[in-house]
Amino acid sequence: MSQKHAWRFFRSGGFDQVRLDSGADLFALEHLDQKLWVALSCPTRGVELDPATLDLVDTDKDGRIRPPEIKAAVAWACARLRNPDELIQHSANLPLTAIKDDTPEGKQLLASAHQILRSLGKPDATSISVDDTSNTAGIFAGTTANGDGIVQPESAGDETTRAAIRDVMACLGGETDRSGKPGVSQAKTEQFFAELRAYAEWRQKAEGDEAILPFGEATLPAVAALTAVKAKIEDYFGRCRLGAYDERAVAALNREEKEYLAIAAKDLTITASEVAGFPLARVVAGGALPLQAGINPAWSDAIAAFRSVVVKPLLGERESLSEAEWSEIKGKLGPCEGWLACKAGGSVERLGLARVRELLAGKAAEGVATLIAKDKAYEAEANAIRAVDKLVRYYRDLHTLLVNYVNFRDFYDRKAKAIFQAGRLYLDQRSCDLCLTVEDAGKHAAMAGLAGACLVYCDCARKSTGGKMQIVAAMTDGDSDNLMVGRNGIFYDRKGQDWDATIVKIVENPISLRQAFWSPYKKFVRMIEEQVAKRAGAAEVKAHANLESTAAAVTTADKAKPAEPKKFDVGTIAALGVGLGAIATVVGGFVAGFLSMAWWQMPLALAGLMIVVSLPSVLIAALKLRKRNLGPVLDANGWAVNAKAKINIPFGRSLTRMAALPPGSSRNLVDPYAEKKAARNTVIAVAVVAAVVFALWRYGVVERLAPGILPKSGWMKAREAAAATAAPATPAPEPPAK
Numbered sequence: 001m002s003q004k005h006a007w008r009f010f011r012s013g014g015f016d017q018v019r020l021d022s023g024a025d026l027f028a029l030e031h032l033d034q035k036l037w038v039a040l041s042c043p044t045r046g047v048e049l050d051p052a053t054l055d056l057v058d059t060d061k062d063g064r065i066r067p068p069e070i071k072a073a074v075a076w077a078c079a080r081l082r083n084p085d086e087l088i089q090h091s092a093n094l095p096l097t098a099i100k101d102d103t104p105e106g107k108q109l110l111a112s113a114h115q116i117l118r119s120l121g122k123p124d125a126t127s128i129s130v131d132d133t134s135n136t137a138g139i140f141a142g143t144t145a146n147g148d149g150i151v152q153p154e155s156a157g158d159e160t161t162r163a164a165i166r167d168v169m170a171c172l173g174g175e176t177d178r179s180g181k182p183g184v185s186q187a188k189t190e191q192f193f194a195e196l197r198a199y200a201e202w203r204q205k206a207e208g209d210e211a212i213l214p215f216g217e218a219t220l221p222a223v224a225a226l227t228a229v230k231a232k233i234e235d236y237f238g239r240c241r242l243g244a245y246d247e248r249a250v251a252a253l254n255r256e257e258k259e260y261l262a263i264a265a266k267d268l269t270i271t272a273s274e275v276a277g278f279p280l281a282r283v284v285a286g287g288a289l290p291l292q293a294g295i296n297p298a299w300s301d302a303i304a305a306f307r308s309v310v311v312k313p314l315l316g317e318r319e320s321l322s323e324a325e326w327s328e329i330k331g332k333l334g335p336c337e338g339w340l341a342c343k344a345g346g347s348v349e350r351l352g353l354a355r356v357r358e359l360l361a362g363k364a365a366e367g368v369a370t371l372i373a374k375d376k377a378y379e380a381e382a383n384a385i386r387a388v389d390k391l392v393r394y395y396r397d398l399h400t401l402l403v404n405y406v407n408f409r410d411f412y413d414r415k416a417k418a419i420f421q422a423g424r425l426y427l428d429q430r431s432c433d434l435c436l437t438v439e440d441a442g443k444h445a446a447m448a449g450l451a452g453a454c455l456v457y458c459d460c461a462r463k464s465t466g467g468k469m470q471i472v473a474a475m476t477d478g479d480s481d482n483l484m485v486g487r488n489g490i491f492y493d494r495k496g497q498d499w500d501a502t503i504v505k506i507v508e509n510p511i512s513l514r515q516a517f518w519s520p521y522k523k524f525v526r527m528i529e530e531q532v533a534k535r536a537g538a539a540e541v542k543a544h545a546n547l548e549s550t551a552a553a554v555t556t557a558d559k560a561k562p563a564e565p566k567k568f569d570v571g572t573i574a575a576l577g578v579g580l581g582a583i584a585t586v587v588g589g590f591v592a593g594f595l596s597m598a599w600w601q602m603p604l605a606l607a608g609l610m611i612v613v614s615l616p617s618v619l620i621a622a623l624k625l626r627k628r629n630l631g632p633v634l635d636a637n638g639w640a641v642n643a644k645a646k647i648n649i650p651f652g653r654s655l656t657r658m659a660a661l662p663p664g665s666s667r668n669l670v671d672p673y674a675e676k677k678a679a680r681n682t683v684i685a686v687a688v689v690a691a692v693v694f695a696l697w698r699y700g701v702v703e704r705l706a707p708g709i710l711p712k713s714g715w716m717k718a719r720e721a722a723a724a725t726a727a728p729a730t731p732a733p734e735p736p737a738k
Contacts, residue, residue: 007032010409013630014646017407020399023084029406030071034642039405041066041640046437047419048494049404052134053397056390064638070405077394080106087399093127094395109391112384130396133389147382150177150185151371161371164364167355168192171348178382186372192348193365196356199345203353211335215313222313223336225305226329229280232299236280236289237323243285253283288320408645411630414654417494420634425458425473425501427489428482429659432456434474434630434647435491436637441470441505447636448472448507452628453647454480455507460491460499471501474633476652477512510624513649517618625649 005028008019018036020026034040044054044063057065057073078084082100096113100106116132117125153169156162165184172192174182184192206212213219243250255278276298281290291307311318314329343349348356359365403409404419411418417433425432438444441457448455454475461468471491475483483506491501630645647655661667697713712720 005031012412013408013643013651014648015643017409017412017643020402020406020409021088023078023087026074026087026399026402027078027084029074029402032406034067037067037406038408038641038643038645039634039639040642041638042405042420043638046439046637047404048417048422049401049419050130050393050397053393053401056393057398057401065401065405070402073394073398074402077391077398080109080391081395087395090396090399092131092396093129094392095127097126098395099391108384109387112381113388115381116385116388128388128392130389130392133385133392146178147376147378147380148178149372149376149379150175150183151368151375152177152181152183155183155375156367156371158367160362160364161367164359164368167348167351167359168368171195171350184368186369189365189368189372193359195345195348196360197345199348200353200356200360202342202344206336206339212339213336214332218309218313219333219336220340222309223333223340225302225309226333227337229299229302229306230330232280232302233289233321233326236283237326239279239283240285240287240323243283243287247285250283250285254279288322289326290320291318408630411645412651420637420639421494422471423491423493425456425471425489425491427456427473427487427501427503428478430475430478431657432473432475432655433657434476434633434655435471436633438470438472438637441472444472444636445505445507448633449509451630451632452509452624453507453633454483454509454511455633456483456503457505457507458489458491458501459504460501462497462499467499469499470504472633474647475511475656476628476647477656478658479514480506480508480511509628510620512652513618513625625652628652 005024007025007028008021009016010019011017016036017038018025018032020029041064044051044058044065047054054065055061057069059069059072074087077087080100081087081098083098086098096110099110099113101110113128114123117123117128120132120135122132151165153162153165156165168184168189169182172184172188172195175185175188177183215222239253243253275296278296278298280296280299280303281294291303291311295303307318310329310333311321314332315325318325345356351359400410400419404411408418410416411421420436421433422435422437425435438457445455445457451474456473456475458471458473459468460471483503485503485506487503489501489503491499493499626646626648628647630647631641631643634641634645
């Protein structure tokens with residue numbers, strides 16, 4: 001097939017890409033050299049394609065789609081359609097006549113499609129859509145058996161099985177079946193009955209054993225009451241033993257007075273956390289624990305329960321409890337504590353021992369298992385319904401995936417957005433179409449910065465829904481003068497929803513040749529502005545310092561010595577004069593050369609000067625713009641791009657649109673709020689005209705154009721004198737011959 005099929009390619013983005021325009025192209029895809037694929041891997045999330053479809057293609061469920069999975073999906077779909085050309089239709093509705101029904105599998109697919117439509121009340125429909133196949137609640141609403149192995153209580157034919165299913169769901173929770181109803185599976189049922197057996201065996205160990213249950217069933221609440229106060233009683237007797245060892249510790253063991261003062265100003269309750277941490281009762285060296293009066297109020301209820309269900313049955317009425325009696329209680333209830341620590345089947349304890357034994361003795365387990373087996377008998381039919389859903393999704397989405405994976409047609413032809421394009425960002429009088437969602441801007445920028453494009457990372461939020469996300473937008477036209485962290489814009493996702501976007505990070509790179517051309521002049525202007533601001537600031541500081549020193553001198557004028565007159569540094573003045581003279585000579589020579597040109601040569605000279613200044617920046621930018629590559633931006637998002645997907649200058653302009661007036665628009669150029677510049681412009685114009693006239697007179701242009709209208713300048717006289725001196729002497733004329 002690979003040798004018989006004539007592949008066609010188109011060139012875009014600086015490289016050749018295979019065309020996938022027919023079913024034959026798709027059918028032969030498994031034989032296409034993988035080196036010619038644009039991508040070798042893409043994630044199943046973070047792209048604008050139905051995740052359910054991508055999950056079907058991702059057969060190993062690793063969250064990534066690779067070429068073998070693409071080939072398998074194409075082969076599966078082509079084998080189930082009469083004509084593979086159907087796959088390039090991009091339609092949401094699959095015609096039933098398109099299903100290939102000359103095989104047992106195809107017949108089952110077609111029958112399942114008809115069954116789905118009948119279940120949804122569409123028996124006469126001629127096509128089926130994803131909305132139909134994904135409506136599992138509607139498909140299985142009229143039946144309790146749907147092949148998923150999950151059964152509901154109402155599907156049972158007898159009350160015993162229904163009650164058992166309800167008990168399973170009450171103890172272990174239910175599972176949702178294809179119809180959307182809660183039920184239980186075989187695994188859940190087996191777990192439930194295993195828990196029942198474990199619980200029954202655990203209870204069996206204690207029955208009839210007085211060492212474990214000295215009070216019978218009343219032992220369990222007694223142990224619970226003991227457990228509630230055990231740690232606190234142990235703490236109390238430990239403090240009493242320490243006080244008996246050294247009476248000096250008693251005060252510290254009872255907490256200091258300042259700790260009571262800290263909580264005295266608060267509203268206290270019987271369970272105040274501040275009091276609960278204090279000793280159970282007042283610590284006395286070798287003392288007994290009072291059981292009524294003098295108990296920490298936060299523990300009074302727990303001690304009362306302990307006295308009622310533990311102390312009284314074992315020791316009788318007691319006003320206090322000695323440490324020896326405490327040890328006796330622990331020894332008496334210790335076996336029960338150990339037995340409780342080994343509890344098994346705790347999830348079914350809520351049913352009670354009688355119900356547990358009833359379920360184990362009856363045939364509930366067999367009844368549920370039989371019901372599940374009947375449900376699974378419909379598994380083949382249910383799988384066929386899933387196959388219909390798979391085919392409908394491939395019919396709608398598979399070709400879209402191919403033209404964003406095997407080639408990047410959607411990205412380069414600009415008729416539809418590529419699946420990795422998340423939407424459009426409006427910012428700084430431009431719209432950016434190359435926008436991708438990202439999870440971590442810092443991590444993404446480390447790789448994406450190699451793309452050579454100016455990247456702007458934005459935090460996006462929708463206050464109406466509370467949604468948040470991060471995007472990266474490639475600025476491929478315009479300039480970066482007004483791009484800065486903190487600027488706001490609007491982002492529209494693929495569903496048309498608007499998000500507030502705020503710049504959080506910028507990866508600087510050239511944007512356009514226009515920006516590069518004006519860059520030297522903008523840098524020069526910024527340098528002048530910075531120097532002016534710096535000098536102005538220094539002058540302000542100096543003026544302030546002079547004002548302070550003058551004020552100080554005035555206040556101490558009668559005490560201060562007269563200031564010494566400043567001395568002029570003759571050498572410095574001479575050096576300054578030489579420097580200014582040199583500068584004047586250079587500038588004068590340039591002006592002289594410029595003014596000596598013909599009038600039509602002057603604009604050419606200015607244009608040439610601008611080219612000389614801007615050419616290096618433009619050349620460097622052009623080289624960088626030619627290397628702009630989409631690959632690193634996608635690779636940073638989990639793709640594996642297999643080609644140099646370039647974003648050249650013309651294509652970049654199509655990805656980022658600058659603001660422009662609509663065709664046929666008119667505008668009024670009179671700005672009523674424009675700054676009044678008449679006086680300033682007049683002064684500048686007069687100064688420029690005067691400078692030009694002076695230069696024309698100084699270098700003799702006026703003399704050449706209008707001789708005698710103005711006296712010659714000193715420069716002209718010196719030039720004429722130098723020319724006369726350099727010229728050879730003219731010999732005297734010979735007298736005429738006689």
